[in-house]
Structure formats: C-alpha cells, structure tokens
Amino acid sequence: MDIKAFAFDLDGTLVDSIADLARAANAARADLGLTPLTEARVASYVGDGASSLVARTLADDYAAEFTGTALQKEAMNHFDLHYKQGLTIDTTFYPQVQITLSRLHERGFALAIVTNKPERYTLPLLRALGVSEHFEVVVAGDTLPQKKPSAAPLLHVAERLQVSPSELLMVGDSKNDVLAAQAAGCPVVAVSYGYGSNLDDLGADRVIHHFADLLEFID
Numbered sequence: 528m529d530i531k532a533f534a535f536d537l538d539g540t541l542v543d544s545i546a547d548l549a550r551a552a553n554a555a556r557a558d559l560g561l562t563p564l565t566e567a568r569v570a571s572y573v574g575d576g577a578s579s580l581v582a583r584t585l586a587d588d589y590a591a592e593f594t595g596t597a598l599q600k601e602a603m604n605h606f607d608l609h610y611k612q613g614l615t616i617d618t619t620f621y622p623q624v625q626i627t628l629s630r631l632h633e634r635g636f637a638l639a640i641v642t643n644k645p646e647r648y649t650l651p652l653l654r655a656l657g658v659s660e661h662f663e664v665v666v667a668g669d670t671l672p673q674k675k676p677s678a679a680p681l682l683h684v685a686e687r688l689q690v691s692p693s694e695l696l697m698v699g700d701s702k703n704d705v706l707a708a709q710a711a712g713c714p715v716v717a718v719s720y721g722y723g724s725n726l727d728d729l730g731a732d733r734v735i736h737h738f739a740d741l742l743e744f745i746d
C-alpha cells in the first residue's frame with residue numbers, strides 16, 4: 528500500500544470514551560426517571576452519532592431512531608448538558624496512541640479525524656486531550672450533510688489533503704468505518720479493541736490489535 532495520509536475514527540479507535548458517554552446517557556435517563564444502563568450496553572449503541580445514541584439509550588433498543596419526538600429532544604438536551612460537562616473525565620487514549628500519532632506526524636504523514644461524533648464534542652475533546660495540532664482536517668458527524676458510512680467524509684479529507692482515496696488509510700473500530708472506506712475507495716484497517724463487533728467479517732484489509740501496529744504500514 529502506498530499510504531500518504533491517515534484518517535482516524537475517534538471513539539473506540541483513538542480514545543476509550545465509554546465511561547463519559549455512559550455517564551451522560553445515564554444522567555439523561557435519570558433526569559427522565561429511568562434506570563441506568565451498563566457501560567457495555569451503552570457501548571453497543573455508539574457509532575452513528577449523538578442523536579442515534581440518545582434515541583437508543585432512551586429506548587434501550589438498538590433499533591430506535593431519532594425522529595425528533597418531544598421526549599427524544601428532552602433527552603438530547605439533558606445528554607448534551609451532561610456530556611459537555613464531562614467530556615474528558617474518564618476518557619483516555621488507548622495504549623500507544625499519542626506516541627504513534629507523534630511518530631506519524633513527524634514522518635510527514637497528513638493526519639485527519641473522521642468521526643460521527645458531533646463537532647461540539649469532537650473539537651473540545653481533541654483540544655482537552657492535547658492532540659488537536661496533529662490533525663490537518665477534522666470531519667465530525669455534522670460537518671458535512673452526510674456522515675459515515677457515506678463516502679463523503681473520506682472523499683472530503685482526500686481532497687483537502689490532496690491525496691487520492693487509495694493513498695488515504697482509514698483506521699476505525701466499527702462497521703461504519705469499513706463501509707465508509709470501501710465506499711470511498713480507501714484502504715481500511717480495523718482495530719480489534721474498540722466498540723465494534725465481528726470485525727473479522729467486515730472485510731477490512733487488516734485487523735490490528737494494537738494501535739502502534741499501524742507503523743508497519745509505512746515501512
């Protein structure tokens with residue numbers, strides 16, 4: 528693979544954000560008189576952005592969709608307030624993420640974020656964790672009209688970085704990451720430690736178990 532740039536998913540790939548997402552989701556449920564969900568249950572509902580997470584955690588049902596009912600909007604307001612207050616209380620990088628990002632950056636690779644998390648959480652989170660300066664482009668879930676699994680965010684990144692999609696390696700933990708990469712014509716590496724399940728079946732070009740294994744792709 529002739530890789531010139533990397534596009535990273537955020538939740539479940541660079542950071543383990545489940546404790547903070549679950550706290551906010553459960554605080555929103557508590558505000559509405561509902562009992563808490565386990566972190567594992569909340570993790571299974573992450574991947575399609577905040578509105579989807581709120582709809583799923585409110586109904587405790589993966590199939591629930593955000594249609595904008597009054598109750599969903601109320602839950603969204605509660606979630607938003609709680610999550611903004613606690614974006615990085617327990618959110619941490621997975622092992623060797625910072626050093627690996629620094630190495631890639633030093634070696635001149637262009638780095639981007641492609642996440643379904645909305646900008647209002649993504650940008651403060653990257654700043655609070657001190658890695659904003661590594662990324663030339665950040666495409667969040669509401670930056671463009673379409674989010675992953677659409678090809679649009681990755682095509683936007685390729686254009687901004689002036690590389691072809693085949694030179695842009697997507698790194699993610701979920702089905703949406705692999706589908707988006709395939710739709711855009713980007714190679715894709717799946718990490719096994721995130722929130723996705725059955726990644727072996729998804730057709731990623733490679734599954735890695737440690738973030739630092741990415742360095743193999745540039746040697």
Ligand SMILES: O=C(O)COP(=O)(O)O
Pocket residue numbers: 536537538539573574575576577580641642643644645701
């Ligand atoms: O916020 C989400 O639903 C998922 O975020 P991700 O795309 O960074 O995994």
Ligand SMILES: [Mg+2]
Pocket residue numbers: 536537538539540574699700701721
């Ligand atoms: Mg993810």
